[in-house]
Amino acid sequence: MMKLPKGTYKGLAKILGPLLLWMIAGWAAYPPLLDKISLAMGETVDIDEIKLLSYIMMTACAMAGIIFIIYGYTGKEVADAEINALNTEKWPCPVCLSPQPAEAKKCKNCGKNIIR
Numbered sequence: 001m002m003k004l005p006k007g008t009y010k011g012l013a014k015i016l017g018p019l020l021l022w023m024i025a026g027w028a029a030y031p032p033l034l035d036k037i038s039l040a041m042g043e044t045v046d047i048d049e050i051k052l053l054s055y056i057m058m059t060a061c062a063m064a065g066i067i068f069i070i071y072g073y074t075g076k077e078v079a080d081a082e083i084n085a086l087n088t089e090k091w092p093c094p095v096c097l098s099p100q101p102a103e104a105k106k107c108k109n110c111g112k113n114i115i116r
Helices: 008-041 047-073 081-085
Strands: 090-092 099-101
Touching: 008 047
Parallel strands: none
Antiparallel strands: 090 099
16 A cells, blocks of 8 residues: 655645535535426425435535544644655655755665665
């Protein structure tokens, strides 16, 4: 399984939290829009079931969005060793990911040979 860089989940939570809260508006608009569309087409829809589904989904989106926002914006920020090491002067060691000078042949942290 691929290992994600540190801080990936916090970054995703910062994006998904507000999107989940935005989805509440979509679920709130769903029953009246579906009712208008069904009337225009001459169909009958049990709008009470649609409203129940909409309320359940709005509640789930609100709870998940709040949890994601709390997780994403609170707590200690984790520095990502790979991203911090990727500048013009330093490169990450392929073994321990500690930043090394670009011209280094051996890692100062773990002692492994660096091949580029």
